[in-house]
Amino acid sequence: MYERRSRLNSRQQAELIKFFVAGATARAAGEIAGVNRNIATSYFMRLRRLIAMHLPSYRLSGEVEADESYFGGVRKGKRGRENSGFRITEAQREFYTAIIPNARTETLMPIIEERVEADSIVYTDMFRAYNALDVGDFHHHRIDHSRLFAKQGNHVNERENFWNQAKRYLRKFIGIKPEHFYWFLKECEWRFNGGNHKELLTQLNSWVKEAKH
Numbered sequence: 442m443y444e445r446r447s448r449l450n451s452r453q454q455a456e457l458i459k460f461f462v463a464g465a466t467a468r469a470a471g472e473i474a475g476v477n478r479n480i481a482t483s484y485f486m487r488l489r490r491l492i493a494m495h496l497p498s499y500r501l502s503g504e505v506e507a508d509e510s511y512f513g514g515v516r517k518g519k520r521g522r523e524n525s526g527f528r529i530t531e532a533q534r535e536f537y538t539a540i541i542p543n544a545r546t547e548t549l550m551p552i553i554e555e556r557v558e559a560d561s562i563v564y565t566d567m568f569r570a571y572n573a574l575d576v577g578d579f580h581h582h583r584i585d586h587s588r589l590f591a592k593q594g595n596h597v598n599e600r601e602n603f604w605n606q607a608k609r610y611l612r613k614f615i616g617i618k619p620e621h622f623y624w625f626l627k628e629c630e631w632r633f634n635g636g637n638h639k640e641l642l643t644q645l646n647s648w649v650k651e652a653k654h
Contacts, residue, residue: 448480457481458649461488462642466613488645489624492631495648501531502558507565509544510604512611512622526626528603529556536603538630540623546570550577603633 449457453476460470471481509527525544529537529552537556541548550573557563559578565571567585574581607629611617617625635641 449476449484454484454649455646457484458488458645459642461485462638462645464610464613486621486624488649489628491648491652492645493624493627496627496631496634499535500556500558501529501535501537502561503531504562505557505564506530507549507553507563507571508604509541509549509568510608512608513617513619526604526607527552529553530603536630536633538626540626544568544570546573550574553579603629606633 453474456474457470457476460474465473467482467485468478470476470485471478474481476484507527507529509525511525525541527539527541527544527549539552541552546569549570553563553574554577557579560580562580562582563574564582564584565574567583571581571583607626610629610632611625614625632641635644
């Protein structure tokens, strides 16, 4: 089904997959591979959907960090941002991300409860939406960034901060439609969890091959 919908030959698909893994934009990849920009853009989106479909659904445990971030410009006429992201990170550096409509307790807690094993240690900043963790099934530790960047060897803003790197990566696309943001965010999650470029390429090629059958 995946192959029948494609107007690309095998060589073009292989080239686009390599450019995708390398972090090129669809426009640049299409120009180099000799593929129409719209076709390359459509193929890249299909790769993102394929990646999201294959991301593992495991629960995190042990020492876990939780934080949220905002993407995009300020909405006209109201406070807020175009997209909000929520991240949970295991000590072993496994990331899980989700799009959230707001950063309220009733939004964040169900995600944490679904994705984090009970009795885990959860590190957060001082944001009051995390107050419910104090009376939940987790061991909650707060980090006051205004007074202390790191505590007991753990910190929410890691040395290689996920949000900063994700935003730098997404900035090159010069605007992402809100309805497509989920796929781009899951691509970032995959890139951070999946290893080096060679490992990512091997994994993505195997998923594409599997989807053709």
